């Protein structure tokens with residue numbers, strides 16, 4: 001088997017390359033390239049490991065037909081076009097905890113640097129000015145810290161600030177009152193935070209809701225003498241309004257680790273009294289970089305080599321314990337979805353995935369994604385479990401999930417039903433020995449078959465002599481039958497025949513089969 005190939009395109013701790021190699025991947029480290037150079041190179045790779053410099057745009061993805069996974073050694077993924085990656089079926093992973101302590105500590109460091117004007121005091125002292133009277137600071141003890149975003153990093157900042165005897169107020173629409181109590185912070189609305197905070201620190205991702213959250217209007221609502229820290233993302237603070245606030249003296253200090261445009265080689269804020277900055281160093285400690293490098297390489301190699309999914313932003317996770325149990329279900333689900341997709345010609349506004357018995361105890365998301373992948377692959381062979389749920393949504397396909405914990409005829413069952421113009425049609429399957437996918441029911445008829453390779457599906461009238469006739473026809477055309485699976489609604493009624501054959505069946509043979517007496521429908525299938 002050829003080894004998966006991974007490109008590390010941003011500076012990363014050497015542990016990443018070591019882990020990739022140990023886990024069976026070939027790895028190239030090529031950093032600092034232009035977007036054009038990356039586009040020219042990316043076509044060879046199955047995996048792309050990045051930090052924040054590499055921008056994974058639609059153009060990069062279009063040039064990457066083999067790409068299966070993008071791993072961000074860090075938290076923010078705003079440098080990856082996730083909708084475009086999802087549409088291409090590429091998994092995007094990050095390492096959500098590896099650098100959070102380090103980034104929280106950077107925010108606290110910047111808070112102290114602002115409170116005591118450390119950078120300027122240091123610079124003037126080293127110039128020989130001994131400016132003892134020029135740097136009156138403020139204590140943080142007893143002051144109010146306004147936390148915008150109370151997730152992983154925000155909550156670490158809060159705990160450190162509480163240790164410094166600050167009061168912490170937090171604005172985060174997703175923060176529950178219980179969690180706020182647990183964190184020891186007061187949950188407030190944004191206006192409340194702006195009015196009360198002596199220091200404001202930002203810890204949200206950059207989204208349409210958070211972009212410009214500290215706008216000119218909101219900065220004007222802050223307390224006079226406020227100090228602002230941004231270690232999250234440029235774009236959360238209006239930089240021009242920040243400068244005006246500093247110039248007017250309304251804002252006493254601002255510390256930015258991140259800028260609207262990076263690298264920020266020129267900014268009107270540079271040189272403004274009260275302004276300090278670092279070049280996106282929030283995650284830059286030895287500890288954090290080892291953590292994220294190890295984690296991203298482990299996650300990506302796991303996915304490329306054995307299909308495990310951890311910390312993916314566009315696909316349900318599959319833990320190491322779940323993966324072996326879920327794999328046969330995903331195979332069954334994909335085959336059932338594919339069977340329905342291949343046999344449905346009408347438009348389908350709704351697909352339902354119904355699990356019964358043991359299947360209900362498992363994570364349903366990968367099962368649903370696998371059904372959708374099988375169903376939609378009939379329309380496009382680039383569909384996989386990553387992009388199938390997005391495609392289904394895009395195409396207005398309603399997806400229903402139903403669970404019946406009680407066992408029916410089988411200890412475990414997955415049923416896929418589609419709503420079509422001619423009514424609801426469903427197929428169902430189980431796992432033999434918990435691992436072997438088997439079809440057990442097709443459009444209301446009990447039939448037991450392994451869905452594999454090339455197959456023929458025939459609907460005919462249940463009458464003597466048919467099996468002989470179809471066998472003869474296939475034999476005369478040099479087609480070897482592997483398995484023969486029969487089912488019928490009732491004696492003398494409608495019957496279905498599922499044959500596995502050792503090769504594809506030509507249109508001509510399908511036509512001849514269709515012309516046999518009693519045959520209502522013939523279709524070639526492949527799995």
Ligand SMILES: NC(=O)C1=CN([C@@H]2O[C@H](COP(=O)(O)OP(=O)(O)OC[C@H]3O[C@@H](n4cnc5c(N)ncnc54)[C@H](O)[C@@H]3O)[C@@H](O)[C@H]2O)C=CC1
Nearest residue numbers: 075076149150151152153172174204205209231232282283
């Ligand atoms: N400077 C640096 O080097 C680093 C920067 N970061 C940035 O820090 C950000 C936060 O990281 P984590 O705490 O790990 O993320 P997280 O996802 O754990 O927390 C983000 C919090 O923001 C909240 N939030 C979302 N929308 C909001 C809104 N409209 N208003 C207020 N709060 C909102 C969420 O509810 C969540 O609690 C990342 O998205 C990343 O951009 C992360 C690591 C290093």
Ligand SMILES: O=C(O)CCC(=O)C(=O)O
Nearest residue numbers: 051052073074075076283
């Ligand atoms: O990789 C870096 O240095 C930046 C880290 C960061 O911004 C993130 O993890 O979101």
